[in-house]
Amino acid sequence: xxxxxxxxxxxxxxxxxxxxxxxxxxxxxxxxxxxxxxxxxxxxxxxxxxxxxxxxxxxxxxxxxxxxxxxxxxxxxxxxxxxxxxxxxxxxxxxxxxxxxxxxxxxxxxxxxxxxxxxxxxxxxxxxxxxxxxxxxxxxxxxxxxxxxxxxxxxxxxxxxxxxxxxxxxxxxxxxxxxxxxxxxxxxxxxxxxxxxxxxxxxxxxxxxxxxxxxxxxxxxxxxxxxxxxxxxxxxxxxxxxxxxxxxxxxxxxxxxxxxxxxxxxxxxxxxxxxxxxxxxxxx
Numbered sequence: 081x082x083x084x085x086x087x088x089x090x091x092x093x094x095x096x097x098x099x100x101x102x103x104x105x106x107x108x109x110x111x112x113x114x115x116x117x118x119x120x121x122x123x124x125x126x127x128x129x130x131x132x133x134x135x136x137x138x139x140x141x142x143x144x145x146x147x148x149x150x151x152x153x154x155x156x157x158x159x160x161x162x163x164x165x166x167x168x169x170x171x172x173x174x175x176x177x178x179x180x181x182x183x184x185x186x187x188x189x190x191x192x193x194x195x196x197x198x199x200x201x202x203x204x205x206x207x208x209x210x211x212x213x214x215x216x217x218x219x220x221x222x223x224x225x226x227x228x229x230x231x232x233x234x235x236x237x238x239x240x241x242x243x244x245x246x247x248x249x250x251x252x253x254x255x256x257x258x259x260x261x262x263x264x265x266x267x268x269x270x271x272x273x274x275x276x277x278x279x280x281x282x283x284x285x286x287x288x289x290x291x292x293x294x295x296x297x298x299x300x301x302x303x304x305x306x307x308x309x310x311x312x313x314x315x316x317x318x319x320x321x322x323x324x325x326x327x328x329x330x331x332x333x334x335x336x337x338x339x340x341x342x343x344x345x346x347x348x349x350x351x352x353x354x355x356x357x358x359x360x361x362x363x364x
Contacts, residue, residue: 081362086282088355089239090259090267093117095150096203097228098131099141100309101260106352109291111225111343112212113233114265114351116145120162120185121204121228122193123173129228132304135197137312152192160192162203173204175228180210204228214342218297224342232340235299236279237264238271241337245321254317261305261318262338266293266351268359275361276339277328284346284357291346291357298328298336305337 092101097118108115122130122138132138144151145164152160167183174180183205184190190202206227214224214232226233237259246256259267268276277298284291305318319335328336 086268086270086357086359088353089269091353095143097121098138109346109349112227118228119206122201127173129175132307136307139307139309140312167205171204234341235264236266236341237338238268238276240273244273248321260309278361280360280362282357282359286349288349291349292344293341294344295339295341297340299338300334
């Protein structure tokens with residue numbers, strides 16, 4: 081193993097699963113990841129979550145966090161205001177293999193998303209009393225929590241990996257893409273290309289104490305990186321390029337980009353852009 085210094089080049093939350101992100105200068109760490117990340121989720125009449133995989137236009141829903149509410153805006157829609165501390169009913173929703181109790185955000189929110197997507201859907205809020213566990217096969221048996229993220233508390237990518245992808249896209253005559261295609265929480269500077277694949281832990285010292293993140297699983301990629309976040313439409317260039325060089329034997333040859341991470345230490349501590357951390361790297 082070796083240690084090296086990294087820094088936070090970008091810090092992001094996605095309050096509504098599969099909708100646009102918010103770039104932050106500082107964010108509070110919680111057991112389930114960064115505060116407000118993936119706390120709301122669109123679901124269908126069967127309780128199944130709805131994402132950009134089937135509804136790319138969700139990328140056009142842009143959130144703003146204020147002191148007491150979340151404001152959602154989308155093309156052709158009036159702004160939707162959602163209280164941060166209230167729900168209007170109960171719901172049972174499914175995220176992949178997990179069925180969990182949640183709060184229902186009410187008929188106004190349901191109508192807003194239904195009108196925008198052109199199909200009946202509703203909006204759920206994650207219940208803080210629910211403990212949704214990440215897959216212990218990857219956490220080494222550690223009890224790690226997440227909210228409405230696919231499987232783990234955080235997603236980490238590096239600036240160098242994105243630069244390499246854009247270099248390859250350029251050789252094909254394709255336009256460069258931003259990190260928002262991959263929906264990370266942390267974008268790290270100071271690493272080599274895809275060196276995040278081999279990070280074991282990152283420790284950040286903060287005035288509130290140490291934040292320790294453990295990178296546990298390569299992030300397998302579906303169609304979402306092909307969604308242009310400015311147009312809410314598929315373009316397929318990213319998946320085609322990743323397939324040429326990112327088949328990962330650790331996940332049976334699936335295409336990967338970035339690493340899923342869990343919070344080992346640092347609940348209620350704050351991270352900020354530019355913060356330096358010590359990354360333990362292992363090449364095995």
